[in-house]
Amino acid sequence: MAGKVLQFPSRLLGRIQSKASSLNDRLTRQTERYLLQMQQREERLRKKLAAIDSAGVQRLFAGSEARYQALARQLLSDTGGRGQAYSGIYPAYLDSLQGGMRYLKQENIAGAAAANSELQTLQSKLADADEVKTFLQQRKHQIGQYLVQHGLSTGLLGGMNKEIYYYSQQLREYKEMWNDPDKMERQAMTLLNRLPEFQGFMKHHSLLAGLFDLPGSYGTPQGLTGLQTKDQVAALIQGQAGTSGATDGGAGMAALQGKLQSAESQLDSYKSKLSTLGAGNGDVDMPNFKPNDQHTKAFWQRLEYGTDFQTTRTNSYFPTVTDFGLSLGYKLGHNNVIGIGASYKLGWGNGIQHIAVSSQGAGLRSFLQIKIKGSFWATGGLEYNYTTPFTSYQQLKQLQYWTKSGLIGVTKTVSMKNRLLKKTMVSLLWDFLSYQQRPQTQPLLFRIGYVWR
Secondary structure, three states, rough: OOHHHOOOOOHHHHHHHHHHHHHHHHHHHHHHHHHHHHHHHHHHHHHHHOOOOHHHHHOOOOHHHHHEEEEEEHHHOOOOOOOOOOOOOOHHHHHHHHHHHHHHHHHHOHHHHHHHHHHHHHHHHHHHHHHHHHHHHHHHHHHHHHHOOOOOHHHHHHHHHHHHHHHHHHHHHHHHHHOOOOOOHHHHHHHHOOHHHHHHHHHHHHHHHHHOOOOOOOOOOHOOOOOOOHHHHHHHHHHHHOOOOOHHHHHHHHHHOOOOOOOOHHHHHHHHHHHHHHHOOOOOOOOOOOOOOOOOOOHHHHEEEEEEEEEEOOOOOEEEEEEEEEEEEEEEEEEEEEOOOOOOOOEEEEEEEHHHEEEEEEEEEEEEEEEEOOOOEEEEEEEEEOOOOOHHHHHHHHHEEEEEEEEEEEEEEOOOOOOOEEEEEEEEEEOOOOHHHOOHHHHHHHEEEEEEO
């Protein structure tokens, strides 16, 4: 088994180190930005409220600035050396991955120490970020209570609500990145999980082992000695239920089940009220505005790449032409996209008897799409088209041969089983500027396109 460890691919360790390092940097920058924005919002709010109740406002904001700065310093300097335990939902995959790096570091595998260090830093920074999130929620709650007590509008918290909500979403996305490992990470864990030595290592050094203080004999018959069996626990519950006023164990169990259901219903009621208030700690994030699900995504994650084509029939002035277009869209939100594009016009000649492939022009495009309902989108755009045959790029610089098109219409998204063509877009567009062209261009356009993220 030692030979298999020594042959562990170094490229996997480099990939894990790089991903953790990149996420550390992004998490630090994002958290710093949110802390600064929230601190600035508090300062502006403090100045507004000071004219109403200077003494109360002074108490409300006492020490707030120092706490913001302390959290920022902690985040910047934390490298995991404090041994801070992770809080929140148990990160199963991240725990396994970090355990794997510690095991490889123990075996003196090149690159494991650096990867382990980055993962340790990431774990601590995620814990710091949770601490920041909790603090921001507490500040919002404290300021909100003050506003209510003094009969002031809680609308003053509008900016804070957005900042905290989007920061919580950003933090959740960072955590979920480690619950969806890429191919190389899965390969690394597959190789490690084949080693009995690594399995034994994780029983003693994982977060889960530290949380439950698992004994060395965990999983063996010796480790189960003295523990109650399932039947013993069931008998104990039935006995306790039976002494609570029921005449037999079966009725006692039914009474206990009824009490549990009542308690669960009451708990759901409390959770609903807590969600409505939007206060407290943890992951209670109930926005009082319509969230933009693209707000926390990186720029490149909001891009859409597309291609489309349309064919216009021959007439007295133009041969049959097919426009092949490429587009780059940017998602402003879940329901709207803006973008730019370009097209190339390929001529086919006039009829089956006169086929002649030629360069019939080019085009530049801009577009806007807004979802109407379901799979239907309202589409609009402005295009410039060069509709004269050309043989060199220099001819395209002749601006007098470019014409404008103003397009409005409807686009329908069609889901296809083919992965490559999964998002197919079918558009019917009206060129309301076509009537101004001499010679007049085709007013109705039918396009078929495909979009990829």
